[in-house]
Amino acid sequence: MSVMEYNGGSVIAMVGKDCVAIASDLRLGNQALGITSNFQRVFPVTNRLYIGLPGLGTDVTTLRERFRYRVNMYTIKEERDIQPETFAHLVSSTLYEHRFGPYFIEPVIAGLSKAPSGGFKPFIAATDLIGCLNFAKDFVVAGTASAKLFGVAEGLWEPDLEPEDLFETISQTLLNAVDRDAFSGWGAVVHVITKDQVVTRTLKGRMD
Amino acid sequence: MARRYDSRTTIFSPEVEYAMEAISHAGTVLGVLAKDGVVLAAEKRVTGKLLDLSSAKDGGGYGGSGEKMFLLNSNVIGGVAGITSDANSLVNYARTVAQRHLLQFNEDIPVELLAQRLCDMKQGYTQYGGLRPFGVSLLYAGYDPHYRFQLYHSDPSGNYSGWKATCIGANNGTAQSLLKQEYKDDIGVEEAIGLVLRVMSKTMDSTTLGSEKLEFAVLTYDEVAKEPKAKIYKPADIDALLKAQGLAKDEDTEMKS
Amino acid sequence: METSFALTGKGYVIIAADTTAARSIVKMKVDEDKIKELSSHLLMSYSGEPGDTIQFAEYVERNIRLYQIRNLYPLRPAAAAAWIRRSLAESLRSRHPYSVNLLLGGYDIADHKPNLYWIDYLGTVVELPFAAHGYGSYFALSLLDRYHNPEASLEEGLATLKRCIEEVAKRLIVSPDRFKVKVVDKDGTREVEL
Numbered sequence: 001m002s003v004m005e006y007n008g009g010s011v012i013a014m015v016g017k018d019c020v021a022i023a024s025d026l027r028l029g030n031q032a033l034g035i036t037s038n039f040q041r042v043f044p045v046t047n048r049l050y051i052g053l054p055g056l057g058t059d060v061t062t063l064r065e066r067f068r069y070r071v072n073m074y075t076i077k078e079e080r081d082i083q084p085e086t087f088a089h090l091v092s093s094t095l096y097e098h099r100f101g102p103y104f105i106e107p108v109i110a111g112l113s114k115a116p117s118g119g120f121k122p123f124i125a126a127t128d129l130i131g132c133l134n135f136a137k138d139f140v141v142a143g144t145a146s147a148k149l150f151g152v153a154e155g156l157w158e159p160d161l162e163p164e165d166l167f168e169t170i171s172q173t174l175l176n177a178v179d180r181d182a183f184s185g186w187g188a189v190v191h192v193i194t195k196d197q198v199v200t201r202t203l204k205g206r207m208d
Numbered sequence: 209m210a211r212r213y214d215s216r217t218t219i220f221s222p223e224v225e226y227a228m229e230a231i232s233h234a235g236t237v238l239g240v241l242a243k244d245g246v247v248l249a250a251e252k253r254v255t256g257k258l259l260d261l262s263s264a265k266d267g268g269g270y271g272g273s274g275e276k277m278f279l280l281n282s283n284v285i286g287g288v289a290g291i292t293s294d295a296n297s298l299v300n301y302a303r304t305v306a307q308r309h310l311l312q313f314n315e316d317i318p319v320e321l322l323a324q325r326l327c328d329m330k331q332g333y334t335q336y337g338g339l340r341p342f343g344v345s346l347l348y349a350g351y352d353p354h355y356r357f358q359l360y361h362s363d364p365s366g367n368y369s370g371w372k373a374t375c376i377g378a379n380n381g382t383a384q385s386l387l388k389q390e391y392k393d394d395i396g397v398e399e400a401i402g403l404v405l406r407v408m409s410k411t412m413d414s415t416t417l418g419s420e421k422l423e424f425a426v427l428t429y430d431e432v433a434k435e436p437k438a439k440i441y442k443p444a445d446i447d448a449l450l451k452a453q454g455l456a457k458d459e460d461t462e463m464k465s
Numbered sequence: 466m467e468t469s470f471a472l473t474g475k476g477y478v479i480i481a482a483d484t485t486a487a488r489s490i491v492k493m494k495v496d497e498d499k500i501k502e503l504s505s506h507l508l509m510s511y512s513g514e515p516g517d518t519i520q521f522a523e524y525v526e527r528n529i530r531l532y533q534i535r536n537l538y539p540l541r542p543a544a545a546a547a548w549i550r551r552s553l554a555e556s557l558r559s560r561h562p563y564s565v566n567l568l569l570g571g572y573d574i575a576d577h578k579p580n581l582y583w584i585d586y587l588g589t590v591v592e593l594p595f596a597a598h599g600y601g602s603y604f605a606l607s608l609l610d611r612y613h614n615p616e617a618s619l620e621e622g623l624a625t626l627k628r629c630i631e632e633v634a635k636r637l638i639v640s641p642d643r644f645k646v647k648v649v650d651k652d653g654t655r656e657v658e659l
Contacts (some may be wrong), residue, residue: 007589028591033603035583036591057589058554065551069311076279076303102557313540314547321536355537464590 003056003104004129006031008183009041010143011052012174013110013124014157015136016166019194020122022050022110023174025145025205027186028057037186037207045071046081047198049111050122050191052089054143055129056104063105066094084123086110088133095131101130102129106142112193120195145181167192167201175205224334227343227364230290236377236411237276237287239347240387240404241359245397245428246349248287249404250276251377251412254420258323276423281306283316284350285425289366289377291343298344302326316436319350323360323368331366341365345376349427351436357427373403379411386410397428405453417455419443466639467512468601469499470629471568471581472613474622477650478570478579481626481659483601483641500647502654503529504539507571508647509549512598513586514564521556521563525549542571546582546590554588562586566598572649579650597629604636605629612623621647623631627659 008029013022028039039062044053051067053060062144070090074082082090090121091107105125112120126140127133134140139157141149152173171190189201235251252275280286280302288295305325309317324345341364348360356363361376362368373391375383386407395403404424409417440450441449450456469482486494500510507529511522528548533539540548546569556563569582581587583596596610602645612625626646634640647656 028589030585033606036593037597039591056587058557058585061550061590062554062588065311065314069307072307072310073303076299109600112638115592312548312551313544315541315544318536353541 001031004106005144005183006104007055007057008059008078008144008181009039009054010141010145010174010178010181010184011042011054011108012139012141012149012153012170012177013052013108013126014139014153014161014166014170014173015124015155016192017160017162018112018120018122019163019166019192020110020112020124021163021166021170021192022052022108022124022186022192023170023190024052024143025053025174025178025184025186025188026202029183032090032182034186040189042070042189042191044198045087045111046075048193048195049082049084049087049109050193051087052108052110052142052196053105053107055106059103059105063094063103063107067091070094074132080150084109084113084125087111088123088127088135089123091134092127092131095129099130104129108140108142110193111190112195144183145177148177149173161200163192163194166173167199170201175203179206224341224365227290227341230378231345231377231379233365234289234377235276236367236375236379236383236408237289237345237347238291238373238375238383238387238408238411239287239349239359239361239371240373240391240395240400241349241357241371242395242397242400244357245426246351246357246359247400247401247404248277248285248349248425248427249408250287250289250423251408252276252423254421271333277425277440279440280322280348281310281317282438283352283427284319284322284348285427285438285440287347287349287376287423287425289345294342295344295346298326298329298342298346301329316352318352318354319348319358319360320355322350322372323348323362327362327366327368329366330362330364336366339453347374348375349425351427351429357429370434375411383407383411390424397426400431401426401449402453405450405455409455417450419446419450422446422450424449466600466637466641467596468599468605468637468641469510469512469566469568470597470601470605470609471570471583471595471625471647472508472609472622472626473570473579473581474617474619475613476572476579476617477619477622477648478508478569478572478581479619479622479626479646479648480508480510480570481630481644481646482512482568484643484645485641486515497567497645498645500594500645501526502647503545504533505653506574506649507539507542507569508649508654509570510568510598511565513566517563518565521552521565525552541575542569542580542582543592544575545569545571545582546592546652548581550584550588550590552588553584553586557587568598570649572651574651575614577651580636596597600637601629601633604632608632619650623657623659 142197237250373387430437471480482499486497564586567584
């Protein structure tokens with residue numbers, strides 16, 4: 001069995017109108033055996049930027065700690081928040097450093113970037129496990145349910161969704177996709193990022 | 209444990225003595241430990257009218273002007289007195305040490321451990337040949353779950369000690385005797401702010417206090433977020449605070465003089 | 466087969482590990498203690514590749530002790546878990562990784578809460594109300610899903626643990642016959658007889 005499926009878990013991010021959303025399931029297992037239904041794999045980077053780290057559990061923790069270190073050093077020296085584009089390249093280069101012995105993680109990044117005009121622009125991106133960036137305009141998916149997520153998202157997503165509608169869309173997409181995946185599920189967490197706030201909701205899911 | 213014994217009597221190498229002497233002329237930094245927080249204040253030396261301060265005007269990302277007060281980690285504020293370039297280097301080192309601790313243990317570095325790590329380095333520079341010591345004293349205002357609020361002082365020799373209230377830099381003797389008279393063991397953070405400002409106004413050379421000469425910071429505990437809250441005041445906040453404390457400069461007297 | 470369980474209750478963590486030391490199909494020893502007392506309020510059970518287990522457990526034990534000697538207070542359970550996890554994660558990508566699975570139970574004297582961490586040889590760490598390693602986990606986890614109570618007294622907790630051990634004795638082909646049980650609470654660590 002593949003290392004990428006050893007612990008299970010999936011993440012999705014979507015663009016809305018002046019907002020973005022990122023969501024993940026909460027399962028961590030040992031192959032078919034469930035260990036916990038409260039494993040967080042989506043982490044805040046700044047007040048307007050989140051990263052999801054689906055893949056091998058140990059690398060979720062390692063990369064989370066590594067990115068936190070790099071971002072804290074960046075913030076404390078620059079005295080400003082890191083921008084999503086900059087952070088995406090930090091993620092990419094960190095993963096590519098391990099090109100021939102990679103971290104088994106396919107990160108998903110979602111945030112709002114500061115536009116020169118002073119406003120905020122939605123940003124989402126994903127990379128493969130060696131850091132090849134994919135900037136998308138609609139949605140990105142990763143994890144053991146990625147194939148199913150693609151299918152449902154393709155059907156449900158539409159442009160310029162307001163925050164509440166985006167929340168409904170991403171939640172339905174995730175919950176329905178993970179129900180068809182044995183290694184993802186057991187509840188979910190959704191973050192909707194707007195310029196003023198981040199709304200985080202924990203969702204109940206099927207427990208089988 | 210804080211080194212209590214050798215902070216006064218030890219004779220150091222001439223270089224360390226020079227560093228200590230230099231610090232006693234530097235801008236004053238004062239710290240007071242309260243039961244629910246720690247307060248720091250520092251005197252900025254005005255270098256000259258032509259110095260371009262536009263980048264520091266509204267304070268950097270963390271407040272302050274980046275001269276005397278630094279956020280060393282989310283749970284520790286540092287106040288520095290001495291050679292600025294040495295101080296910057298130490299601050300950078302402290303931040304790296306704190307972040308490495310976070311990486312290794314997934315917790316904020318305990319305050320005393322951070323002071324120890326800086327002192328290990330400072331001590332090294334007093335011992336190995338061909339190097340000059342760091343010409344910097346620091347005050348560390350911090351919080352950790354082991355000992356809650358703490359205030360430490362470290363000097364160029366690598367000595368450090370924990371304090372209820374202390375002062376480094378110019379006129380530190382005057383300030384310390386004032387603190388000794390006025391400090392109470394159960395002092396709250398609001399009282400401590402008043403005490404710090406009163407002592408500062410008596411210690412500083414100038415007759416009036418203002419944000420152009422003063423830096424100010426408070427560390428408290430945010431009961432909602434369950435984490436320490438470090439606030440380094442921006443210039444506007446300092447002026448507002450001074451006004452509230454009745455220590456702001458009187459505009460009429462300024463006009464007359 | 467090697468099995469270990471742990472569960473939290475009101476102000477305590479119980480850790481139980483079987484006491485057999487085996488080489489291939491042969492039982493070499495039946496009174497092996499596989500739960501180390503890392504500090505006054507921290508317990509760690511270890512299982513996995515013979516040799517690796519003791520090497521790694523002693524490496525952890527000595528480093529936790531060193532931290533306490535240097536700083537006069539021990540690492541908090543969460544910090545210890547993070548450090549141990551990192552050691553395993555770094556070992557995983559080395560020439561010879563340790564294959565050791567751990568249960569780390571501690572009582573945090575700073576915030577007065579019991580903590581239990583499930584750690585595997587990859588460096589995966591999860592904080593849980595109850596946990597298990599080895600073949601016993603397949604029987605015990607579903608049983609604990611039903612009977613675990615985070616507010617249970619120590620007596621009730623030990624009774625639940627007993628159910629787990631009996632279930633494993635009943636259903637597992639090669640079941641361990643003895644378990645060592647240790648408890649950590651506000652008063653520190655101690656061994657208990659079931």
